[in-house]
Amino acid sequence: MKEQIWEIVRQATGKLDDKAANAVAISQRMNASRNVVSQYLNEYYSDGLLVKINTRPVVFFDRQVLEEHFAVNLEQSEYTSLHDLHEDIENSRNHDFENLIGYDESLSTVVNQCRATISYPPDGLPLLLYGPTGTGKSLIAQTMYEYCVHQGLVAEDKQFLILNCSEYANNPELLAANLFGYKKGAFTGADKDHPGLLKLAEGGVLFLDEVHALKADCQEKLFLYMDKGIYHMVGDNERWHHSHVRLLFATTEDPQKVLLKTLLRRIPMIVTLPSLQERGVHERIQLIYHLFKKEQKRLGKRIEFSNIVYNALVSTIFPGNIGDLKNCVQASCINAYYNSDPQGSILQIHAYHLPGNLIDMEELQKQKGLDNQAAMIPLEDLRKYINHDRGQVHLNNTVLDAHDRFHKTEISFADFLDQSFQALTSYNDNIIYQKHVKQSSGFTYIQSMLQHIFTIVSDRYGFKISNNDLLTFATYIHDYTRYNYELRNYYESRREAIEQLRDDLNEHLHREYLIATELAENIRANADVDLDEMATDVLTLYLKKFNRVTDMNKRIGIIVAHGYSTASSIADAANRLLDQYLFDALDMPLQASTQEIVAQLNEHLHKIGNYEEIVLLVDMGSLEEIHKQITSQAYANIGIINNVTIKMALEVGNGIRLGESLEAIFTKVEQAALPTHHIIHYHHKDPVILCSCASGLGTAERLKSILEESIPKSLTVKILTYDYNELIEKQLNASFFDQYEVICIVGTLNPNLNDVPFLPIEDLIINVSLDKLHHYFKDYLSIDEMKTFKTNILKNFSLTNIMNSLTILNPTKLLEQVATAIDELQQMLDTSFSNNTCVGMYVHVCCLIERLVMHQEIDTYPHQETFIVKHQDFIHCVKQTFHAIEAYYRIDITPSEIGFLYDYVENDHPGVITESEENTL
Ligand SMILES: Nc1ncnc2c1ncn2[C@@H]1O[C@H](COP(=O)(O)OP(=O)(O)OP(=O)(O)O)[C@@H](O)[C@H]1O
Numbered sequence: 001m002k003e004q005i006w007e008i009v010r011q012a013t014g015k016l017d018d019k020a021a022n023a024v025a026i027s028q029r030m031n032a033s034r035n036v037v038s039q040y041l042n043e044y045y046s047d048g049l050l051v052k053i054n055t056r057p058v059v060f061f062d063r064q065v066l067e068e069h070f071a072v073n074l075e076q077s078e079y080t081s082l083h084d085l086h087e088d089i090e091n092s093r094n095h096d097f098e099n100l101i102g103y104d105e106s107l108s109t110v111v112n113q114c115r116a117t118i119s120y121p122p123d124g125l126p127l128l129l130y131g132p133t134g135t136g137k138s139l140i141a142q143t144m145y146e147y148c149v150h151q152g153l154v155a156e157d158k159q160f161l162i163l164n165c166s167e168y169a170n171n172p173e174l175l176a177a178n179l180f181g182y183k184k185g186a187f188t189g190a191d192k193d194h195p196g197l198l199k200l201a202e203g204g205v206l207f208l209d210e211v212h213a214l215k216a217d218c219q220e221k222l223f224l225y226m227d228k229g230i231y232h233m234v235g236d237n238e239r240w241h242h243s244h245v246r247l248l249f250a251t252t253e254d255p256q257k258v259l260l261k262t263l264l265r266r267i268p269m270i271v272t273l274p275s276l277q278e279r280g281v282h283e284r285i286q287l288i289y290h291l292f293k294k295e296q297k298r299l300g301k302r303i304e305f306s307n308i309v310y311n312a313l314v315s316t317i318f319p320g321n322i323g324d325l326k327n328c329v330q331a332s333c334i335n336a337y338y339n340s341d342p343q344g345s346i347l348q349i350h351a352y353h354l355p356g357n358l359i360d361m362e363e364l365q366k367q368k369g370l371d372n373q374a375a376m377i378p379l380e381d382l383r384k385y386i387n388h389d390r391g392q393v394h395l396n397n398t399v400l401d402a403h404d405r406f407h408k409t410e411i412s413f414a415d416f417l418d419q420s421f422q423a424l425t426s427y428n429d430n431i432i433y434q435k436h437v438k439q440s441s442g443f444t445y446i447q448s449m450l451q452h453i454f455t456i457v458s459d460r461y462g463f464k465i466s467n468n469d470l471l472t473f474a475t476y477i478h479d480y481t482r483y484n485y486e487l488r489n490y491y492e493s494r495r496e497a498i499e500q501l502r503d504d505l506n507e508h509l510h511r512e513y514l515i516a517t518e519l520a521e522n523i524r525a526n527a528d529v530d531l532d533e534m535a536t537d538v539l540t541l542y543l544k545k546f547n548r549v550t551d552m553n554k555r556i557g558i559i560v561a562h563g564y565s566t567a568s569s570i571a572d573a574a575n576r577l578l579d580q581y582l583f584d585a586l587d588m589p590l591q592a593s594t595q596e597i598v599a600q601l602n603e604h605l606h607k608i609g610n611y612e613e614i615v616l617l618v619d620m621g622s623l624e625e626i627h628k629q630i631t632s633q634a635y636a637n638i639g640i641i642n643n644v645t646i647k648m649a650l651e652v653g654n655g656i657r658l659g660e661s662l663e664a665i666f667t668k669v670e671q672a673a674l675p676t677h678h679i680i681h682y683h684h685k686d687p688v689i690l691c692s693c694a695s696g697l698g699t700a701e702r703l704k705s706i707l708e709e710s711i712p713k714s715l716t717v718k719i720l721t722y723d724y725n726e727l728i729e730k731q732l733n734a735s736f737f738d739q740y741e742v743i744c745i746v747g748t749l750n751p752n753l754n755d756v757p758f759l760p761i762e763d764l765i766i767n768v769s770l771d772k773l774h775h776y777f778k779d780y781l782s783i784d785e786m787k788t789f790k791t792n793i794l795k796n797f798s799l800t801n802i803m804n805s806l807t808i809l810n811p812t813k814l815l816e817q818v819a820t821a822i823d824e825l826q827q828m829l830d831t832s833f834s835n836n837t838c839v840g841m842y843v844h845v846c847c848l849i850e851r852l853v854m855h856q857e858i859d860t861y862p863h864q865e866t867f868i869v870k871h872q873d874f875i876h877c878v879k880q881t882f883h884a885i886e887a888y889y890r891i892d893i894t895p896s897e898i899g900f901l902y903d904y905v906e907n908d909h910p911g912v913i914t915e916s917e918e919n920t921l
Pocket residue numbers: 099100101102131132133134135136137138139140252290322323326
């Protein structure tokens with residue numbers, strides 16, 4: 001039945017009878033189910049045997065019958081109308097250069113040069129084709145002639161003549177005679193006058209192939225003709241003959257080396273042809289298809305070949321280029337034909353049918369079994385493969401051309417979209433059936449990678465993509481990796497149009513464009529493909545296309561707010577936190593009026609296209625007014641809420657995500673919107689300097705008086721004292737610190753309070769802390785006051801003065817005794833304290849002695865028990881070295897007092913700033 005259907009189509013095609021070549025007519029004629037007929041017709045179509053005309057009903061014609069009937073090669077397999085088909089046939093017939101494989105790829109420059117030179121007014125200009133053997137020089141020369149005839153540049157009755165100069169390499173006289181003609185008697189055998197090719201080709205085209213074989217004197221005669229259009233026939237140097245011929249030359253040798261400079265100067269155009277190797281895989285596959293197709297027609301059998309044959313033809317380096325490839329194809333067909341069943345309708349070509357030199361015979365023996373079992377590739381599959389790739393270029397071109405028309409305001413944006421969607425659909429249809437592409441491992445990888453990326457992104461943005469759409473896009477990307485080189489050239493040539501398209505898509509389909517950009521970035525990173533921008537544009541259009549059938553835009557959240565990026569920031573935060581694209585943002589200038597806001601909003605809504613519900617979050621403005629002026633599409637609900645915040649956007653976004661009704665969402669938002677407040681009052685704290693000495697409150701009080709003397713009168717800072725042990729115990733928790741802002745603590749030992757700087761008296765005595773003073777008091781004193789302060793400190797904090805002030809005992813005597821004891825202590829401990837540790841200890845010990853004399857000793861030292869156990873030796877040393885003092889003043893230095901002395905020794909780090917000081921610096 002299937003064969004019968006095909007036969008009916010072939011007959012109908014012969015008569016171009018569209019009434020007979022459709023599923024309805026055929027099913028009626030055969031009394032069969034229309035669906036079954038339709039199914040078979042589509043199978044033939046996807047096998048590339050039929051072409052489809054998308055009228056109602058859809059018409060199918062047999063491709064081969066059409067091509068033979070009209071002597072054309074049809075590029076397309078799908079037409080919109082019969083007229084469209086006729087047009088294609090007509091174009092194919094007259095498309096001389098377009099019949100060359102690679103005319104719009106590797107030969108595009110060649111074709112332009114040839115076309116321009118041969119038609120250069122009035123009679124064209126000479127042209128030299130230069131390229132390795134078998135690259136198509138003769139074919140192009142012939143094509144140029146046909147072009148001239150079709151363009152009316154050369155009359156139809158004028159000839160295309162060829163002279164292959166290398167055939168006369170050993171007989172230059174004969175070559176000259178052939179070219180210029182000869183007179184009777186010019187040489188033996190010249191029994192009558194004979195016109196040369198220059199005369200015979202008069203008004204037409206003369207092609208001098210292998211021109212490097214032309215001897216010098218012949219070249220000279222020739223350029224005289226090229227200059228003046230006159231020549232002598234051989235054997236007659238008297239009479240000048242005239243002729244008008246378009247001259248074409250070809251050579252495989254470097255023209256600069258093999259042709260006279262004088263001749264070369266008269267050939268204004270030298271066209272260089274690429275070798276087969278340089279023409280890329282896509283063109284090579286086209287050539288293989290084209291060459292087999294010719295054999296298929298000649299033999300009347302459908303050709304199929306094995307994978308090994310296919311790979312050998314695609315990858316072998318042929319020194320004789322296309323000529324060699326052609327010989328190889330023909331030889332393999334002859335070998336296969338010789339071994340085939342004469343009645344069979346299919347000719348199978350296996351590796352062992354290839355010419356011997358093409359494949360390693362030993363290797364072949366091993367593969368023979370393999371090759372026999374391998375699935376055969378029908379020739380028509382190659383055509384689909386080729387057309388498919390063209391499909392991508394075709395798709396891009398259709399989109400870019402439609403966009404160009406939109407850009408020139410010839411069509412509306414909606415029309416541009418419609419035309420683009422049609423191109424996407426036919427691209428889809430074209431590839432859905434390509435089994436061999438789907439089988440390749442590279443493709444499988446791309447498909448699963450895309451599946452993964454689309455799943456993540458589509459979940460986030462809430463759209464769905466069908467398997468067929470995924471397949472289409474996977475093919476699009478796969479082509480990218482396969483035909484990278486050719487496609488890149490294509491993209492470069494249309495760069496400007498692509499960028500214009502991108503800008504318009506970004507503006508008109510902003511949401512889709514953003515998603516497409518994210519998808520493309522993911523694809524770039526995962527597939528390691530240098531995707532062109534055009535791919536993002538096509539993806540954008542796909543997303544818009546999915547969008548028509550999915551609910552991606554069903555509910556749109558839009559945030560409108562005044563300020564440079566207020567709305568964008570809120571939308572961005574909400575979209576990110578909810579991990580789904582829910583809000584568009586419209587940033588409005590600060591002074592924008594409600595009218596301006598609504599105008600922009602309307603424009604935005606217009607771009608979104610189909611939606612069912614809009615949730616509008618605005619910062620201020622009358623909701624009534626905004627609502628009245630929105631020109632939303634019919635049947636769409638609009639919810640507006642003002643005073644937008646991130647919290648509100650999250651609440652609304654969550655509601656949209658959960659599919660809650662507008663009422664439910666807004667009620668929840670209003671309930672949660674009541675603000676709460678808390679005021680933190682500023683509490684003024686008086687700044688103070690705190691005097692606190694381990695040697696006791698008495699010392700602290702006296703220190704306070706010395707400081708008060710030193711401080712300029714203008715300074716409002718108070719000086720207070722505080723018990724050292726209480727300070728250590730309560731730390732900053734003392735209510736004192738709530739009341740006062742302590743600028744610094746001055747004293748004998750550091751109480752180590754976090755964030756409160758400590759100034760040891762000894763530092764003031766030996767002047768190492770003047771810079772710190774500046775730091776602490778700079779906010780309270782002027783420069784002059786600071787100077788006075790520092791001078792006073794220098795004066796009042798001399799060791800003697802301090803001793804005088806701090807103790808009632810004889811300071812000179814006391815200091816001497818203490819100095820001796822501390823010296824001895826250093827010797828005994830076998831150490832040497834830093835200067836400030838010593839001074840600190842002097843002050844402390846003096847105060848300590850006075851305390852003991854007055855019976856006011858400190859009897860608590862933090863962790864006293866542990867100290868006593870751990871530092872027996874130190875206690876012993878102090879007792880021994882201070883023995884004279886104890887005896888002299890009749891005192892007993894207790895372990896707790898020794899504990900404080902130990903702290904000085906323990907902290908003896910010359911020049912090191914304590915942690916609490918460092919924090920405040
Ligand atoms: N662009 C093309 N498209 C289709 N077929 C081509 C193309 N170029 C060459 N061929 C085919 O390749 C074969 C060799 O081409 P052609 O004889 O024109 O090459 P050539 O450069 O003139 O070779 P030579 O230097 O050996 O004369 C021919 O059969 C020609 O039809």
